[in-house]
Amino acid sequence: MTDKVEKPKLTRMEFLSLTMGRLAVSALGAVGMLGWLRRRKKNTVWQIDPMTCVSCGQCATHCVVSPSAVKCVQSYPICGYCRLCFGYFTPNAPELTSAAENQLCPTGAIERLFVEDPYWEYNIIEDACVGCAKCVEACEVFGNASFYLQVRHDVCVNCNDCSIARHCPSDSFSQVPADEPYILKHDQELLA
Ligand code: SF4
Ligand code: SF4
Numbered sequence: 335m336t337d338k339v340e341k342p343k344l345t346r347m348e349f350l351s352l353t354m355g356r357l358a359v360s361a362l363g364a365v366g367m368l369g370w371l372r373r374r375k376k377n378t379v380w381q382i383d384p385m386t387c388v389s390c391g392q393c394a395t396h397c398v399v400s401p402s403a404v405k406c407v408q409s410y411p412i413c414g415y416c417r418l419c420f421g422y423f424t425p426n427a428p429e430l431t432s433a434a435e436n437q438l439c440p441t442g443a444i445e446r447l448f449v450e451d452p453y454w455e456y457n458i459i460e461d462a463c464v465g466c467a468k469c470v471e472a473c474e475v476f477g478n479a480s481f482y483l484q485v486r487h488d489v490c491v492n493c494n495d496c497s498i499a500r501h502c503p504s505d506s507f508s509q510v511p512a513d514e515p516y517i518l519k520h521d522q523e524l525l526a
C-alpha cells in the first residue's frame with residue numbers, strides 16, 4: 335500500500351446497486367458490506383495518527399479482525415530507497431538479499447525491487463501484512479521513517495469501541511471523517 339490511498343468514489347446508492355447481486359453469493363462480501371454500511375452511517379472511522387504511534391505491536395494483537403485491519407504504508411516521497419533498508423533487513427542479515435533469513439518482516443510482506451544503483455524500492459504486500467510494526471519501528475529509528483501504520487477501511491469493520499484504541503499506549507487512535515479516512519504521513523511532513 336502506498337500513502338496515495340484512494341477514497342471511495344461511489345455514492346451510497348450507486349454502491350448498493352452494484353453490490354446487491356454479489357451479496358447473495360458471497361458471505362465475505364456480506365461482512366464487508368455490513369462494515370461499509372456501518373462506516374457510512376456513522377460518518378466517522380477509526381484511524382491512527384502516524385506521528386504519535388510508538389510501534390508497540392498491539393495493532394497486530396488487539397484487532398477484532400484477523401489478521402489485523404491495521405496495515406503498513408510506504409510513503410515513497412519520504413523513503414530514501416536505501417540499499418540497506420533497516421525496515422527490510424534483520425539487524426544481523428548475513429547478506430543483503432531477499433532470502434527469508436535476511437528479512438525483518440515475519441510474514442514476508444515487503445517486496446524489494448532494484449531501481450538503479452544504489453537505489454532499491456520497497457513495497458508493502460498488504461494482504462500479507464499483519465500490522466506488527468516491526469518494520470515501522472526499525473525505519474523510524476535507523477531510516478527515514480517512511481513506513482507507518484494505517485487502519486485499512488476495506489478490512490476494518492469500524493467497531494463502536496475499537497479494541498486497539500483501548501489498548502494503544504500512545505493514544506494514537508481517533509475517529510476521523512469517513513470521507514477523509516486516512517492520515518497520510520507525507521501530508522503531515524509537508525505541513526511541518
Ligand atoms: S475498529 Fe475494530 S476492526 Fe477496526 S481496527 Fe479497531 S478493532 Fe480492528
Ligand atoms: S514487519 Fe509487520 S507491519 Fe511491517 S510489513 Fe511486515 S507484517 Fe506489516
Ligand code: SF4
Pocket residue numbers: 382386387388389390391392393467483498501502503504505506507
Ligand atoms: S497500538 Fe498504538 S502505539 Fe501501538 S502500534 Fe498500534 S497505533 Fe502504534
